[in-house]
Amino acid sequence: MKKISISAAIREGMREEMLRDENVIMVGEDLGRMGSPFAITLGFLDEFGPNRVIETPISESGFTGMAVGAAMRGMRPVVELMYVDFVSVAMDPVMNQAAKMRYMTGGQVKVPLVVRAPMGSGRRNAGQHSQCLETLFTHIPGLKVVCPSTAKDAKGLIKAAIRDDDPVIFLEHKLLYARKEEVPEEEYIIPLGQADVKREGKDITIITWSRQVYFALEAAEELAKEGIDAEVLDLRTLVPLDWEAIRKSVCKTHNVVVVHEGVKRSGYGGELSAQITEELFDELDSPVTRVAALNVVPPFAPTLEDAFFPHPEDIVKAVKKVLNR
Amino acid sequence: MKKISISAAIREGMREEMLRDENVIMVGEDLGRMGSPFAITLGFLDEFGPNRVIETPISESGFTGMAVGAAMRGMRPVVELMYVDFVSVAMDPVMNQAAKMRYMTGGQVKVPLVVRAPMGSGRRNAGQHSQCLETLFTHIPGLKVVCPSTAKDAKGLIKAAIRDDDPVIFLEHKLLYARKEEVPEEEYIIPLGQADVKREGKDITIITWSRQVYFALEAAEELAKEGIDAEVLDLRTLVPLDWEAIRKSVCKTHNVVVVHEGVKRSGYGGELSAQITEELFDELDSPVTRVAALNVVPPFAPTLEDAFFPHPEDIVKAVKKVLNR
Amino acid sequence: MENKKYSKEMLLGMYEMMLRIRKFELRLTEYFTKGMLYGNIHTSIGQEAVAVGVCAALEKTDYMTSTHRGHGHSLAKGARSDIMMAELFGRETGYCRGKGGSMHVTDVSLGILGSNGIVGAGIPIATGSGLTSKIKGTKEVTVAFFGDSASNQGTFHESINMAAAWKLPVVYLCENNNYGVSVNIHTVTNTETIAERAVAYNIPGVTVDGNNPLEVYEAVKKAVDRAREGKGPSIVECMTWRMRGHYEGDPATYRDKKITEEWAKKDPIENFKKYLIEEGYDEKELQAIEEAMEDEIEAAIQFALDSPFPDPSEVTTDVYACDNERSVAR
Amino acid sequence: MENKKYSKEMLLGMYEMMLRIRKFELRLTEYFTKGMLYGNIHTSIGQEAVAVGVCAALEKTDYMTSTHRGHGHSLAKGARSDIMMAELFGRETGYCRGKGGSMHVTDVSLGILGSNGIVGAGIPIATGSGLTSKIKGTKEVTVAFFGDSASNQGTFHESINMAAAWKLPVVYLCENNNYGVSVNIHTVTNTETIAERAVAYNIPGVTVDGNNPLEVYEAVKKAVDRAREGKGPSIVECMTWRMRGHYEGDPATYRDKKITEEWAKKDPIENFKKYLIEEGYDEKELQAIEEAMEDEIEAAIQFALDSPFPDPSEVTTDVYACDNERSVAR
Numbered sequence A, B: 001m002k003k004i005s006i007s008a009a010i011r012e013g014m015r016e017e018m019l020r021d022e023n024v025i026m027v028g029e030d031l032g033r034m035g036s037p038f039a040i041t042l043g044f045l046d047e048f049g050p051n052r053v054i055e056t057p058i059s060e061s062g063f064t065g066m067a068v069g070a071a072m073r074g075m076r077p078v079v080e081l082m083y084v085d086f087v088s089v090a091m092d093p094v095m096n097q098a099a100k101m102r103y104m105t106g107g108q109v110k111v112p113l114v115v116r117a118p119m120g121s122g123r124r125n126a127g128q129h130s131q132c133l134e135t136l137f138t139h140i141p142g143l144k145v146v147c148p149s150t151a152k153d154a155k156g157l158i159k160a161a162i163r164d165d166d167p168v169i170f171l172e173h174k175l176l177y178a179r180k181e182e183v184p185e186e187e188y189i190i191p192l193g194q195a196d197v198k199r200e201g202k203d204i205t206i207i208t209w210s211r212q213v214y215f216a217l218e219a220a221e222e223l224a225k226e227g228i229d230a231e232v233l234d235l236r237t238l239v240p241l242d243w244e245a246i247r248k249s250v251c252k253t254h255n256v257v258v259v260h261e262g263v264k265r266s267g268y269g270g271e272l273s274a275q276i277t278e279e280l281f282d283e284l285d286s287p288v289t290r291v292a293a294l295n296v297v298p299p300f301a302p303t304l305e306d307a308f309f310p311h312p313e314d315i316v317k318a319v320k321k322v323l324n325r
Numbered sequence C, D: 001m002e003n004k005k006y007s008k009e010m011l012l013g014m015y016e017m018m019l020r021i022r023k024f025e026l027r028l029t030e031y032f033t034k035g036m037l038y039g040n041i042h043t044s045i046g047q048e049a050v051a052v053g054v055c056a057a058l059e060k061t062d063y064m065t066s067t068h069r070g071h072g073h074s075l076a077k078g079a080r081s082d083i084m085m086a087e088l089f090g091r092e093t094g095y096c097r098g099k100g101g102s103m104h105v106t107d108v109s110l111g112i113l114g115s116n117g118i119v120g121a122g123i124p125i126a127t128g129s130g131l132t133s134k135i136k137g138t139k140e141v142t143v144a145f146f147g148d149s150a151s152n153q154g155t156f157h158e159s160i161n162m163a164a165a166w167k168l169p170v171v172y173l174c175e176n177n178n179y180g181v182s183v184n185i186h187t188v189t190n191t192e193t194i195a196e197r198a199v200a201y202n203i204p205g206v207t208v209d210g211n212n213p214l215e216v217y218e219a220v221k222k223a224v225d226r227a228r229e230g231k232g233p234s235i236v237e238c239m240t241w242r243m244r245g246h247y248e249g250d251p252a253t254y255r256d257k258k259i260t261e262e263w264a265k266k267d268p269i270e271n272f273k274k275y276l277i278e279e280g281y282d283e284k285e286l287q288a289i290e291e292a293m294e295d296e297i298e299a300a301i302q303f304a305l306d307s308p309f310p311d312p313s314e315v316t317t318d319v320y321a322c323d324n325e326r327s328v329a330r
């Protein structure tokens, strides 16, 4: 096993897929000489040439729509939105074209498109550069949604996403890019729709994804000191959802906290809470509880941003409250 | 009391506000001679002239952004998106500009903008013209979200929305426009954030909004025949939410079904379910249950569309299941 | 008798296709009035020469994206009237198995990359098709159909800018019928034509009589050849008129009667028939074509009406290509 | 000694303002390197003549929208360096009380309708300001600042089309520094200039030396006058160069060293100083201005550093103007 950063893991995964399948192309701003702002496509232009690394103008709607057209013609474009917040200017090709094309054509068409985007708070990037928007995508049938937390997962999942015949939104947390972790030497895939228990526990299930996985693990360590044994379930993929993994864990612990970095109102946490409540009501010893960002715009000042989104101590607090401790 | 259609009620409300405040302007496609496809601005061009009725090119992003700018300069623009589905091409001005401007400027700026849009399924308009997207807006802090169901409510709420200093998304169900109902002769306002009990009942609370209010009322009549007394709570405004009204009703009936026409996954129903579960767990005799559209793209064929979104019998079924009847 | 420039096959083929479209859409208006057609129906009656002239300049292997007003484009590109009719009636035998309807007719095998309900959304999709041909080094050309008013969408600008910068083999085909629903294009745009916007991308732009299929054909042929030779995109603007409302049910009272009457005289089908007769074609032969089209469309209607609606259980299929059931379930 | 055309006050004012911007941003680079500045910092070092030339042609009551690279625009439009510095340091004394930071500096009372983190998003906002002036019949002109690469956003096209059709009093001001982050504009756009796109809207478009504040001033003045007279919008393109990376931390290795060196010779401030001396201004007087600016910015830094961060409880205020608490609560 080698140790590489999450950004390198994504780069490796994409590179392997580009080598494997000539239909895989990269589309987005600054992917060429710069290799993208987070260095995800570094070296691709030299290795694969401008025919496979399409460095675009600042025209998100145009180039995402273009990628949809290319996907309909059999290409497998991987689009980068420089920040997920900019999906605001590419929403139509994502939600009304890519997501719906297969259904509207009665299953004639596949749209094997990946839209990658960095997301997340904590970098003091203020209101228009710090959002977690995974929930918006989960509300649009036709899209799959992936939010990896580790280098190993990121690599295996980006490969699965590229091979998947559906449009996949692949959300990378900016503050995870630099994390170095062990990644298998040999080729591997992590199928979409498989959650992963990142820490086993018996008292409570913390369901989460992306950067909050680490906060949940930190919280779990903290809780362990007080005799609370928390299980941390990293969903990895939000759509399709690994319900079996959730069910299993809930039936074991009977208590659930859902944690996400995006704002709480209408966040995916609500969806999970509702499903668990509807289907596992009798298993629950306590109400499913959510820990999520406040219903406000991402603020700039560090004092405010730190108060905006969940930190390990918020998780600890929520767990204790749920368990009446 | 006079009887007018919901479209006439909205028209009346907007006209009164235009007469009252010269800063109120209409912005959108086909608002002039045509008076908008659903006749909402009929006669406005003649009465108020082209300076107040801005008939735009097909440039949703441009004219919605333009309205944000006008609002920042003290106007009170009412933007019409011809179908809410087209917010896909106006998402940036809505979610990254209008919603965030006040916060990002530290409270300096107000954006008194109303974005009106027809929504909803049932007209066989297929994938890109039939969505209910209220949930997307509720997930964006800074926006208020209104979904009226009656002529009286629609008129009172559009007036409140225009007077409100925040951006308000005002969603009108296409299949309600023609409903004629009694509306007070005298001027009135219905404040944002007040739910309305459309039917009192003691056995179960059906929380809903927009067209599903009528389906819930139909279901309630059906249920009454079987001795089940359902309360129908019409939220009218999703943000701000009238939590007090929900709490009161839940504490009375101890059973809740949330019904909405938009797709179930990550729908606002999940948010409501989560809140009710978190805060009123001990009041609940049964798990909060959702009735919503399937997680698919709106289909065209009538057989499919009817299977896509909830109908009264779906509500009846859900209620009976919840009550074990 | 054979025209020097155009073969009999081509000319009569154009005539036939224009009639196919006209008769197809006239039946739509009839069934819409009867309340038997669902959704929004945007006819291209009066605009047939554009679709036919354009597609005459294309190879079978070429591609196109269409709009909300797309029946003519798809038929001209080779779609079958019966399968399309079935789709418009929401039947399981339709192109999209009843899931799409009028605004989503698609047949990728014929190069029809979808009609579209979002104004301007087909333009980047066509651009992506052009990009694909360029990457693959294959020779297909893609046509992006759009209306005059769609040219005010950002996607028009973003797409043509990219295509121009990268010399993509795309023809941007503007059907200028002077209106976007009720809005006269000149009240919301400051140029005389749409084609002159080509200057902003340093590509060719021409405006032609869209009611003359041969004039359309010539202009598009030139643009297609150019694209196929790797010289990049063009804008071709075809001036035309929709002879009915924006959609069925729209009385189109926002248009000046006089202008409507003037355009009525420019009916592309009548005028082309006159031209063919002048060129020496036998009226009876033309009559036979018309009758054949009448019969074809009647059969299409019958096919549609005889076809079943999709089973309600189909509502959850086709959302995802992989792992559909699980992805739809929750 | 007084220049025939320009008053001493104006010329020295321009010099002073360029220095204010330069020194402001140089301190930013310093504090960024120290790790004391948060977020993304996009400096306009090398581009000061644009902001200063533009704003010299504006009245106090005129409006503008800015971009991610907006410090210069806001200072030139009248923003105070200390309050702005405090904002960039995330302090409660800043223009946005620490909630916005570098990309969101706003002061409506000065006509600054916001910087913007979304490329191209300020353009329609400026257009809305222009619409307001037109509706109200007031005489303010609004300038929309944007970069060369922002001109490839759909909002550019949609906004200018509307402004042209309705003759809105807006000046579309393109700062062409040849790059969008690492992408050379000529690799993604087919025209020599951005201004020539004006043809697509049938409005005037000019390209000027953006490193010469007087040339910028003249071109903008003409466009502003035109707008104020109700004759509609223009595009003014100012050719310039950012002397640093896209944001702090970007080594900008994607740019050719030779071209960078060439542009270094065109430093707008040095050249303007030379010009002033040639015009007979006293070097000492210029020196004094420079020192005053040095002092002002030092004081601004001190003000920022002495100011407190906002209290965490402020995180939930200012989301809504009405009913904030309830609207944020759930």
Ligand SMILES: Cc1ncc(C[n+]2csc(CCOP(=O)(O)OP(=O)(O)O)c2C)c(N)n1
Binding pocket: B029, B058, B060, B082, B086, B089, C068, C069, C117, C118, C119, C120, C146, C147, C148, C149, C150, C151, C175, C177, C179, C180, C181, C246
């Ligand atoms: C983004 C978007 N905005 C608005 C509409 C509603 N709409 C459908 S067709 C149309 C007019 C289009 O005009 P044009 O492009 O000239 O095509 P035409 O209808 O004249 O063929 C409008 C406004 C839409 N479908 N999509």
Ligand SMILES: Cc1ncc(C[n+]2csc(CCOP(=O)(O)OP(=O)(O)O)c2C)c(N)n1
Binding pocket: A029, A058, A060, A082, A086, A089, D068, D069, D117, D118, D119, D120, D146, D147, D148, D149, D150, D151, D175, D177, D179, D180, D181, D246
């Ligand atoms: C919609 C959107 N896309 C991409 C970005 C990321 N981004 C910020 S600045 C920039 C380059 C802008 O180039 P230009 O308009 O020429 O302005 P300059 O930076 O050169 O001043 C990019 C791509 C963004 N902020 N918003």
Ligand SMILES: [Mg+2]
Binding pocket: C147, C148, C149, C175, C176, C177, C178, C179, C180, C181
């Ligand atoms: Mg038209």
Ligand SMILES: [Mg+2]
Binding pocket: D147, D148, D149, D175, D176, D177, D178, D179, D180, D181
């Ligand atoms: Mg630039």
